[in-house]
Amino acid sequence: MKTSPGYPAHCPSDCLPDASETPAVPLARRVVRLGSVFSVLLLAVPLAVLLPLFSPRRRVRELRRLSGLLLRALGVRVVHTGPRGGAALLVANHLSWLDGAALLVQQPIHLVADARTATGFLGRLLSGGGTIFLDRSRPRALPDTIAEITSALRTGLPVGAFPEGVRRCSSPGGAFTPAVFEAALRAGVPVRPTLIEHRLRGGRATSSAAFLSGQTLLDNVRAIAAIRGLEVHVRALPVLDPSRYRSRAALCRSAKAAIDRSATPSPAACPAADPRPFIPEKRLITPRDLTPSSVSYS
Numbered sequence: 234m235k236t237s238p239g240y241p242a243h244c245p246s247d248c249l250p251d252a253s254e255t256p257a258v259p260l261a262r263r264v265v266r267l268g269s270v271f272s273v274l275l276l277a278v279p280l281a282v283l284l285p286l287f288s289p290r291r292r293v294r295e296l297r298r299l300s301g302l303l304l305r306a307l308g309v310r311v312v313h314t315g316p317r318g319g320a321a322l323l324v325a326n327h328l329s330w331l332d333g334a335a336l337l338v339q340q341p342i343h344l345v346a347d348a349r350t351a352t353g354f355l356g357r358l359l360s361g362g363g364t365i366f367l368d369r370s371r372p373r374a375l376p377d378t379i380a381e382i383t384s385a386l387r388t389g390l391p392v393g394a395f396p397e398g399v400r401r402c403s404s405p406g407g408a409f410t411p412a413v414f415e416a417a418l419r420a421g422v423p424v425r426p427t428l429i430e431h432r433l434r435g436g437r438a439t440s441s442a443a444f445l446s447g448q449t450l451l452d453n454v455r456a457i458a459a460i461r462g463l464e465v466h467v468r469a470l471p472v473l474d475p476s477r478y479r480s481r482a483a484l485c486r487s488a489k490a491a492i493d494r495s496a497t498p499s500p501a502a503c504p505a506a507d508p509r510p511f512i513p514e515k516r517l518i519t520p521r522d523l524t525p526s527s528v529s530y531s
Contacts, residue, residue, distance in 0.1 A: 254441075255433070255439060255441040255459075255460055256433065256460070256461040256462060257459045257460065257461055258308070258458075258459060258460070258461045262308075263455075263458050263459050266306060266307055266308055266458040267454070267455065267458050269305075269306035269307075270303065270306045270307060270454060270458070272306070273299065273302045273303050273306050276299070276302070277299055277354075277358055278354075280295060280299060280358070280361075281354060281357045281358040281361055284296075284358070284361025284362060285361050289363060289388065290341065290390070292361055292362050292363050293341045293342065293343065293362060293363045293390065294341055295362065296337060296358070296359070296361075296362025296363065296364075297337045297338065297340075297341055297342075299358075299362075300333075300334040300337040300338050301337075301338045303334060304331070304334055304335070304338060304465075307454070307457050307458055307463075308458070308460070308461075308463065309331060309442075309457065309463050309464070309465060310434075310462075310463070310464045310465070311335045311338050311339065311464070311465050311467060312432075312464050312465070312466045312467070313339045313467045313468075313469070314466070314467070314468050314469065315468055315469030315470060316469055317339055317340045317469055318340055318391075319389075319391065320386050320387070320388075320389050320390065320391060320420070320422045321386075321391045321392075321417075321422055321423045321424065321425045321472060322382075322386060322391070322392055322394065322413065322414070322416060322417040322420075322422060322423070322424045322425065323336065323342065323391050323392065323393040323394070323425045323427050323469075324393075324394055324395075324396050324409065324413070324414075324424060324425070324426055324427065324488050325393065325394075325395055325426075325427040325428070325429050325467075325492070326395070326397055326428065326429055326492055327395035327397050327429070328429060328431055328440075328442070328443050328444070329431070329442055329443055329444040329453070330444055330450070330453070331431070331442060331444075331457070331465050332395070332429045332465070333346065333393065333395075335429065335465040335467050336393045336427075336467065337393075339467060340391065341390055341391075342390060342391045342392065342393045343363045343364065343365060343382075343385045343390055343391070343392045343393070344359075344363075344364045344365070344392075344393050344394075345364075345365045345366075345367050345382060345392060345393065345394040345395070345413065346359060346364050346365070346366055346367070347366070347367060347368075347369070348366040348367060348368035348369075348370075348371075350364075350366070351366045363385070365378065365381050365382055365385060365392070366378070367394075367413075369398060375412060379412065379413070379415050379416050379419070382394070382413060382416035383415075383416040383419045383420045386416060386417065386420035386422050387420050391425070392416070393427075394413045396409035396410050396411070396412075396413055396414070396485065396488075396489075397409055397410075398410055408489060409485050409486075409488065409489045410485070411480075411481045411482045411484070411485035412481075414475075414481035414482075414484045414485045414488070415481045417475050417484070418475045418481055418484070421475070421476075422475075423472035423473060423474055423475065424472060424473040424475060424484060424488055425469055425470065425471075425472045425473075426470040426471075426473065426488040426489075426491040426492045426495075427467060427468065427469050427470065427492070428466075428467075428468040428470065428492050428495045428496055429465065429466070429467055429468075430465075430466040430468070430496070430497065431443065431463065431464070431465060431466075432463075432464045432465075432466055433460075433461075433462050433463065433464065434461075434462030434463075434464060435462070438497065439460075439463070441456065441460055441463075442456065442457050442460060442463055468495060470491050470492070470495055471491075473487055473488060473491070
């Protein structure tokens with residue numbers, strides 16, 4: 234079976250539309266785009282070595298610049314609406330690795346990524362750029378991860394997370410898990426629900442760029458390079474004040490409800506993109522894993 238880095242995909246590759254439904258660029262343009270991507274990767278090699286030598290804020294800026302170059306090489310346009318900036322926990326639905334790059338392009342931000350991306354060249358690059366890794370297979374490590382996110386929020390930069398914990402083919406996606414919301418409560422910063430949608434030029438929703446089960450990263454990059462007029466729409470919604478909520482679970486539900494209300498009904502949505510969490514929350518941790526200072530997913 235093919236595997237892919239990052240959060241697991243909930244939807245199968247069958248969710249991808251037929252090639253005839255997605256406008257495509259000529260073969261020559263695809264070759265140019267993939268060549269440009271290769272050039273960006275060559276630039277990333279020395280950057281991965283140098284990033285640890287930079288200040289924390291410069292690390293984020295350099296990763297942001299690299300993300301912009303990569304999206305431009307692929308012909309992807311980012312459309313942002315709503316406010317940006319300031320310390321806040323940005324929580325968004327998740328369709329593809331493009332989502333994290335789109336958040337980075339809009340503002341300096343620390344990203345929370347799946348721990349499976351923490352290895353090899355990609356892991357070194359992301360880690361050097363200030364990315365925080367979340368390992369959902371190790372509940373005992375969760376308190377340390379929450380503490381790391383809290384510390385990042387207290388530096389004044391926003392932190393972007395995908396509490397769905399899984400990629401789906403269409404917006405607004407499935408249920409969130411509440412663990413990361415604990416960091417906003419501890420840091421005393423607002424939570425900004427953020428809706429991410431993939432659209433074609435002209436506004437039509439598409440799932441053609443979604444990173445789904447059965448695809449490799451190379452498969453997905455090649456598919457994106459072939460799309461004409463792909464846009465990642467990032468809609469920043471009004472912030473939520475954590476002090477108004479009795480628990481992180483209530484804050485989590487409110488953030489997800491805000492995203493659901495803002496999403497445009499999409500004909501590209503599929504039955505596989507149901508609202509159930511990828512992993513039942515209460516199965517992620519057992520009572521014996523908990524200490525008075527621990528954080529659970531429930």
